[in-house]
Amino acid sequence: MDTNWNSYGPACVDRPDTAVKFLITMTKVLHVLATAFAAPTIAGMAIAAPALADPPLLNGTYSSADGDPYNVWTFVTKCGAAGCTGTVTSNQGWQVPTTLSGGRWIFTVSKPGGLTCDDGHYEPAVVSMAVDPTTLAGILSSDSNYGCAGGVVTQSPFQLQKIS
Incomplete structure (x- = not known):
């Protein structure tokens, strides 16, 4: 199989459907990674939120x-x-x-x-x-x-x- 790169990513000359499968797989991998890194960030913001609460005034x-x-x-x-x-x-x-x-x-x-x-x-x-x-x-x-x-x-x- 002869693979080279074009402006859209890998292009397989012998099997065009391979490039599509590769892009679908990479999209899924990136989605999993984004979810894995976003969850701790969102949890960290939720935990830090009380620290941003207004201090209790005494009036x-x-x-x-x-x-x-x-x-x-x-x-x-x-x-x-x-x-x-x-x-x-x-x-x-x-x-x-x-x-x-x-x-x-x-x-x-x-x-x-x-x-x-x-x-x-x-x-x-x-x-x-x-x-x-x-x-x-x-x-x-x-x-x-x-x-x-x-x-x-x-x-x-x-x-x-x-x-x-």
Whole structure:
């Protein structure tokens, strides 16, 4: 059999139907290969899709789940190309920035003169909070080490409820 190539692929001079069978076989092989490579790519996109979901914002006014009227916070948050940021304002008169980190909104409040040391002088009370925007569960970390000898770091869980 004498095979040579023309502009359409292999051309068999002795048996023209061989070229047609060859093209049909190659088409089937390419179809199988395309399917084999496309399936993992599509599956990878499906798995990666949740990572592209919008980060959970925390907007509105919240209080502790036990209804404590002295701890009411208003969150205003947004996300952009540089990350997720916002502001927390308290009914106690303070306002601090917040950022989304590790799936939680993190913020720190420092109250000047909020802590009395053993020797009687005052130091700032520093409180850090982390709030899960989905469950509204949080952790409050109170650090009295700032300026006081023998300070204590405590962590307490808390639960928020949306009030508006």
